[in-house]
Amino acid sequence: MSAPRRVLAALALAIAGLAAAAVDPLPFADETERARFNALAAELRCMVCQNQSLADSDAPLARDLRRELFELIRDGRSDTEVKAFLTERYGDFVLYRPPLDRRTWWIWFGPALLVLAGLATVVVIVRRRRAGAGAAPLEPAKDEEW
Numbered sequence: 414m415s416a417p418r419r420v421l422a423a424l425a426l427a428i429a430g431l432a433a434a435a436v437d438p439l440p441f442a443d444e445t446e447r448a449r450f451n452a453l454a455a456e457l458r459c460m461v462c463q464n465q466s467l468a469d470s471d472a473p474l475a476r477d478l479r480r481e482l483f484e485l486i487r488d489g490r491s492d493t494e495v496k497a498f499l500t501e502r503y504g505d506f507v508l509y510r511p512p513l514d515r516r517t518w519w520i521w522f523g524p525a526l527l528v529l530a531g532l533a534t535v536v537v538i539v540r541r542r543r544a545g546a547g548a549a550p551l552e553p554a555k556d557e558e559w
Contacts, residue, residue: 439479451468455468458509
């Protein structure tokens with residue numbers, strides 16, 4: 414094997430080793446426990462990334478929260494208890510689907526209200542333009558040329 418190929422092979426092995434070290438596997442008891450963990454991790458938001466789920470994030474806090482989630486599942490807590498624990502600790506923002514209550518109604522209904530306000534604005538503008546279109550056309554003044 415030539416020297417450049419050896420270097421490339423060594424580099425490929427080093428990269429593969431780094432990727433394997435970053436995975437951080439958890440020792441699940443069975444596939445149902447893994448599926449439950451993955452479903453919960455997909456429903457929880459990473460508090461650092463904020464636009465990624467706990468399952469998708471590579472942030473150190475997300476890794477810690479995944480370990481915490483794993484331990485809570487191993488302790489026999491239900492999905493509701495796990496979500497309640499994390500909500501108590503981090504607030505409703507940790508949930509991708511926060512509960513509908515007086516504190517979060519704007520999250521649920523705010524986008525619809527903005528769309529309705531935009532539609533109302535468009536309707537008002539169109540009506541004003543139609544009303545203005547019926548007016549007499551502008552004529553140049555006597556001493557003005559066009």
